[in-house]
Amino acid sequence: MKRPANAATLDPDSPHSAVYIAARAEWNERYGSYIAQAHAWRLTAIASLGVAFLAVAGVVWIGAQNRVVPYVVQTDKLGDALAISRADIAPPADPRLIRAQLARWIADVRSVYVDVAAERTLIKDAYAMVDRNGAGVRTLNDWFSHNDPFKRAETDTVSVQVVSVLPLPALLGGSNGERTGAAETARSNRKKTGTPR
Numbered sequence: 001m002k003r004p005a006n007a008a009t010l011d012p013d014s015p016h017s018a019v020y021i022a023a024r025a026e027w028n029e030r031y032g033s034y035i036a037q038a039h040a041w042r043l044t045a046i047a048s049l050g051v052a053f054l055a056v057a058g059v060v061w062i063g064a065q066n067r068v069v070p071y072v073v074q075t076d077k078l079g080d081a082l083a084i085s086r087a088d089i090a091p092p093a094d095p096r097l098i099r100a101q102l103a104r105w106i107a108d109v110r111s112v113y114v115d116v117a118a119e120r121t122l123i124k125d126a127y128a129m130v131d132r133n134g135a136g137v138r139t140l141n142d143w144f145s146h147n148d149p150f151k152r153a154e155t156d157t158v159s160v161q162v163v164s165v166l167p168l169p170a171l172l173g174g175s176n177g178e179r180t181g182a183a184e185t186a187r188s189n190r191k192k193t194g195t196p197r
Contacts, residue, residue, distance in 0.1 A: 095167065103162035105129050106182055109140070112149045112158040119149050156188035 070087035085091060108126040113119045123144070130136035152158070164181040 099165040099167075101129065102180065103165050106162055106180055107160045109143065110158065110160045110182065110184060112152045112156070112186075114153050114157055116150065116153075119153065123149070156186045158184050158186050160184050 066088075072085050072087045073081050074083040074085075076082055105126055108122040108129075111122055113122070127137070127140060130140060160182050162180060162182045164179075166179045166181075
């Protein structure tokens with residue numbers, strides 16, 4: 001218990017002051033230690049809550065991290081491992097796969113089948129290989145609006161054979177491209193009418 005700052009000073013030799021001094025000493029002896037202990041425990045509880053919060057946040061952060069590392073194991077016909085690589089880090093695309101997928105895409109776009117379901121599958125596959133938000137979708141839409149495969153299938157069919165897919169060097173700091181050569185053969189009434197292009 002603290003004495004107000006504006007209170008008169010206590011004289012230990014005065015009998016009235018001695019009573020107040022003795023009462024203050026008794027108060028401090030009985031309740032002062034309780035107040036000090038409560039203050040110490042309050043600080044200890046706040047510090048413990050802070051440590052517990054940091055520990056829980058650390059456990060959540062550690063638990064959110066991915067500890068499993070997936071691997072892809074390439075095997076031969078007999079099941080022996082040929083190559084092992086991490087599956088969570090994508091390697092650069094193999095140029096052979098790029099050329100094969102580009103050839104498939106060209107064949108999907110340019111081929112015309114009589115079977116409507118097969119033609120729809122080709123068109124869906126062609127759109128699946130193009131970025132939905134890019135210029136490729138607009139280009140495909142323009143192509144199919146000017147070259148409707150369903151109308152053309154009423155008169156003839158077109159089979160496409162991709163002859164070559166050649167890499168082009170990067171021009172003016174751009175990305176590499178591919179140059180393709182394809183042969184289209186149009187058949188009408190089971191008779192070849194087209195010439196390779």
